Amino acid sequence: MSTNTENKRKAPAGERVADWADGRLGIYSLAKANMRKIFPDHWSFMLGEICLYSFIIIILTGVYLTLFFHPSMNEVEYAGSYVPLQGQLMSEAFNSTMHISFEVRGGLLIRQIHHWAALIFVAAMLVHMMRVFFTGAFRKPREVNWLFGFLLLVLGMFTGFTGYSLPDDLLSGTGVRFMQGAVLSVPVVGTYLSMFLFGGEFPGGDFVARFYSVHILLLPGIMMGLLVAHLILVFYHKHTQFAGPGRTNKNVVGMPLLPVYMAKAGGFFFLVFGVIAVVSAIATINPIWAIGPYRPDQVSTGAQPDWYMGFSEGLIRVMPGWEINLWGHTLVLGVFVPLMIFPLVLAAIAVYPFIESWVTGDKREHHILDRPRNAPTRTAFGVAWLTWYFVLLVGGGNDLWATHFHLSINSITWFVRIAFFVAPVLAFVITKRICLGLQRRDKEKVLHGRESGIIKRLPHGEFIEVHEPLNQEQLHTLTAHEQYEPVELGPEVDENGVRRKLSRGEKLRAKLSKGYYGEDSQIPKATADEYKEITSGHGHH
Amino acid sequence: MSSQDIPEENLPSEQDAAGHTLQKTADTDPFADPGLPPHEHRVQDIDERAAKSSERTVALLFTISMLATIGFIASYVTFPVEKIVYIWPLGHISALNFALGITLGIALFCIGAGAVHWARTLMSDVEIADDRHAIEAEPEVKAKVMADFAAGAEESGFGRRKLIRNTMFGAMALVPLSGVVLLRDLGPLPEDKLRHTRWAKGKMLVNMNTHEPLRPSDVAVGSLTFAMPEGMSEHDHDFQKEIAKAALMIVRIQPDDIKDKRELEWSHEGIVAYSKICTHVGCPISLYEQQTHHALCPCHQSTFDLSDGARVIFGPAGHALPQLRIGVNEEGYLEALGDFEEPVGPAFWERG
């Protein structure tokens, strides 16, 4: 082995370091599998990266903020440089946030980056999740990763809520008060939960410190773990891709991690950070100096949570004030019902992949993405859910809609109450029709070619539009998707004349399957025979 | 080189650059996968001048980033933290915040833009296909795992020695209880804390603005006043907790306009005092419309009719605002004739 040592001695420093690491960590085997890992190019595949990078930015800036923030509710008199608050009583939490904003150089910028990045983080998670949803990327083998992503969204929302409550300003304090009222509405244990959460009666002197440890340690810790697992699975499963020439369910086509994606993804981190920094330079967020310190007897109109909690605000605003008083107890339905619908709204989208896989009964792996039009029922469900979500957001901002569009707040509330039930149904029906229309158009395109817009007059006077036939790449792309057949229940009486017992679940599944893949729910794609018949015949029409 | 230059070409492309195609011809299946299209060169791949120009662009972006970082440090040192400048169209803003944010943004963005431009124009853009492998294990692997597990389970005696198994489950199930018990001291028990406020018989109504006790003559019809019980101060250590329950809203309505009999009885010459804390989830409700006598909650729009026992006329609140019974003491000041008769603020299970 002397020749080997000879070689090693001559190896460059980098290689020697790598050798050292390999001897202890086995990095070469790791790199062999991953260094030239292929990632397909599509802008929508970068939405997840926006989430990842904004999360990193939030952690970096968050650590900086902890160096200056005092998570204490001791009352102090403000003596900082912002004149309109001088002499006011406030908690140390508020006071130190004022200090970060007005006295620490760059503190305001970091605070704003932290908060803007948080809003963008949750927004990007929602959009990323919708991309995964509408393209069917959640199908086997990625269901677990879908759940990890969903949990990250939910935890992100609560990390945001505990975070913006920390400065103890009048706006966030109103939000915490709302949360306390919601906790109180829980039957039987509500008052106990509230006392334990706040260390006594609201607001008490504890919740900032408690929210602080939840905000900077507990929730981000769990999120970090989920995030790592999410990324490992992305690597392990390899990325999905859209159908196209040369792209099959058995391969992944794109550029290698080293060097292209190292540069693109690495560069994208800086791009995302740069955009957030510029946003934080030009637009203020949560100007607590204008809002003032929290006092339970003060409030401002336009009291809304950050946008990702907006749908729950909508739920609570439009709920009628039902309350049942029986046997000396109160069931506060007006608050408790929205509190229960809140997780249901989120769960509705989270469980969808499992319902779909049950209906299709498909046990195969799927790595080719669906175009949303080719899965009309799924797409329609997704749009219905988004509509639902948006209706609730409108409800959460009903006062601002009223002032900015000169409407009555009462009418908007009634509109939302009705739209809560009606709008998703309408959205479902309309979306499905649009999808089917687009499927028809695809079929038309495959069989007759693309409408060129050139009008020709034939010798006998008839006008026709010239259709350009598609090339094989386009033909393949438009016909690559699979179409499911509805599940057949089979005869109720088997060949021996014995009645088969059909479980309710089976019947439901058959019904759903028909709804998914029956005649009204998909347009049979063009077949090769249809195509040949038309092309071999009298050309175009 | 390119097949896409010939739009009428309707046959499968004959090229097979990537070598991954199934090579079905259009005769058998017109929709067959033609395989990866051949790689087309970018300008930078064939024209060294264009490549040079790309290289310069990337280098320029990285250089701008360096300059921006220097600008960041210079701004940090130069601008005083309190300096306000007018920048159109942003308005009067902090010079330091703007300068730091913009320079940091440029410094970061240019690194990203440089790297991406480099990747897009100079690194190879040949698409590579990577094979996927089934995630599920081969049957032999599965069989081995099952056998190993069975052997391990057998050796542990877990299935046979039920006593061990059951006591272990019992121990594991009980041990988390210690953690739950430890949470007990997070807060006190509710008892009847939510039922009482600082209001009591004989306590004067103190104006929150002036901190002086109120006289009936101070309260004009159509005016809005907030009060707290005498003996409270913003500097009290429990002020926040107490005002969260005791905050009081005082309006004066022509006695003829008061529709609710009890409200009239509990008022003094048309002066009525209601809890300021919304019965929905506890926002301080005080958007009082003096012509309609409606009070709106700014948080969730519960609307109460203060001329009719403060009953709910719109929104998610479940019951009327509690009224405080008031009168006038010997010195002519408004005083409470007792605490609220029902708990103020959001409803809860034990409220009844």
Added chain:
Amino acid sequence: MKKLSARRRHPLAAVVVLLLALAATGGLYAAFAPADKAQADETAQSLAIDEGKKLYAVGCSSCHGTGGQGTSDGPSLVGVGAAAVDFQVGTGRMPAQQPGAQVPRKKVIYDQAEIDQLAAYVASLGAGPAVPTEKQYNPEGADIGKGGELFRSNCAQCHNFTGEGGALTHGKFAPTLEDVSPKHIYEAMQTGPQNMPSFPDTTMPEKEKKDIIAYIDAVNGEKTASPGGLKLGGLGPVSEGLFAWIFGLGAMIAVAVWVAARTAKAKKS
């Protein structure tokens, strides 16, 4: 035309049409949207005379009655005082133009001398708050911090943290306090116009009104600084959320499209 029709089927044609349609809709809206510019009452102006009663008879009596006793269209003015007239007419709210949930601020159609005459006439109908003197409302030297606390206790619930305004029931609203003169703010607190409750000197002394005026000037004045940048209307999380979606996430998606897009290929000529 031939070119146009050939491009009609271009994949981007739909986008172009959509943009054109949006532009057209915007234009139509701008053309048809109700202009809030008040049309000055020409007749009233040309008939303006220097006596309040005559002004009143022409501009106000149709709703408030010939002697200010009020009608079904307008409340009695007996005892509202000169301050109420100065506020209502001085901010253009009166004379009202059309029935609605609330009479909005408009262009003022009387000059200050005429307003003073009207105020004098209405004040003569019954005693009420007088127009404040500058000494009363001038915020100089007031305690801004105390004003802030008072503002958050008494005003912010309707007018928002920094006086941007907010919604009330059934289409009514608390107007923005931006560009409202100290005198008019003082008069509004004193008299409680429309649905706003009053804050008389007995419960909110003159000094506290001054503090509030000083605070409004400090946080929503012409020179108010917003250190962090654009204040996005001062409306809080709703406008912040919109901004994050449109300019934050929007910019990032635009960047992502660039990152993932194919680099232009060399055209073989």
